[in-house]
Amino acid sequence: AQSVTQPDIHITVSEGASLELRCNYSYGATPYLFWYVQSPGQGLQLLLKYFSGDTLVQGIKGFEAEFKRSQSSFNLRKPSVHWSDAAEYFCAVVPASNRDDKIIFGKGTRLHILP
Amino acid sequence: DTGVSQNPRHKITKRGQNVTFRCDPISEHNRLYWYRQTLGQGPEFLTYFQNEAQLEKSRLLSDRFSAERPKGSFSTLEIQRTEQGDSAMYLCASSLGPEQYFGPGTRLTVT
Numbered sequence: 429a430q431s432v433t434q435p436d437i438h439i440t441v442s443e444g445a446s447l448e449l450r451c452n453y454s455y456g457a458t459p460y461l462f463w464y465v466q467s468p469g470q471g472l473q474l475l476l477k478y479f480s481g482d483t484l485v486q487g488i489k490g491f492e493a494e495f496k497r498s499q500s501s502f503n504l505r506k507p508s509v510h511w512s513d514a515a516e517y518f519c520a521v522v523p524a525s526n527r528d529d530k531i532i533f534g535k536g537t538r539l540h541i542l543p
Numbered sequence: 544d545t546g547v548s549q550n551p552r553h554k555i556t557k558r559g560q561n562v563t564f565r566c567d568p569i570s571e572h573n574r575l576y577w578y579r580q581t582l583g584q585g586p587e588f589l590t591y592f593q594n595e596a597q598l599e600k601s602r603l604l605s606d607r608f609s610a611e612r613p614k615g616s617f618s619t620l621e622i623q624r625t626e627q628g629d630s631a632m633y634l635c636a637s638s639l640g641p642e643q644y645f646g647p648g649t650r651l652t653v654t
Contacts, residue, residue: 432585460641462642464645469650470647470648471547471549471634471645471646471647471648472586472634472636472645473645474642474643474644477642479641518585518586520585522641528574528591528593528598528599529574529638529640529641529643530576530588530591530599531576531578531586531588531636531643532588533585533586533587534585535583535584535585536583536584536585
C-alpha cells in the first residue's frame with residue numbers, strides 16, 4: 429500500500445546535538461517530497477522540498493534533507509539543534525501520479541530538546 | 544500579511560450545532576485545499592478546489608460536510624449537526640503547484 433512512514437513518534441536530543449529524523453515512502457515513482465514543522469496549536473510551515481536534481485536539499489532554519497532513491501528515504505537533518513526547534517515534524521509526499529498535488533502526510537515525529 | 548488566513552482560530556460548539564469556517568488563500572493561488580488533523584496524527588486530505596470548482600472529496604467528508612469556494616477566492620467549510628468525532632484542527636492550504644502554503648488552522652471542539 430502507498431504510505432509515508434515516520435518510524436519515530438518521539439525523539440529527544442540535547443540542545444547543541446545533531447538531529448536526524450527518518451522518513452520512508454512507498455510509491456512506485458519518485459514523488460515530490462516535503463518536510464513541514466508544526467509548533468503547538470499552529471499551522472504547518474514548510475522546511476524544505478525535493479522535486480528533482482541535487483539529492484541534498486537545504487531548507488530554512490539550518491535544516492537539510494537527503495533523498496535516497498535506493499532506500500526510498502528522505503531523512504531530515506540538522507547539525508546542532510536549538511531549544512526553539514522543539515516541535516512536531518511531518519514528512520509528506522505528493523505522488524507522481526497525483527495530478528491534484530494532494531499531500532499525503534506521515535504521522536509525525538515529536539522532537540523534544542533537553543537543555 | 545499575504546499568507547493564508549483562517550477564521551475563527553478556535554470554535555467550541557455543542558453537539559448537533561452547525562459550524563462554518565472560513566479560509567482566505569494567498570490571492571494569486573488558484574488551488575485551495577482543506578485538511579483535518581486529529582491529535583497525534585498528520586493532516587488528512589478532505590477536499591480541494593481549483594478556482595471555484597470542487598474537484599475531489601475524500602471519503603472522510605461525510606454528507607454533513609460541505610465546502611464552497613464562490614468566485615474562486617475564499618472558501619468556507621460547513622459542518623452540520625456536529626458530532627464529538629468532528630473535534631479536530633481544520634487546516635486550509637493554497638497553492639499554484641505542488642508546494643502548498645498552510646494557514647494557522649481552526650481548532651474545533653465539540654462538547
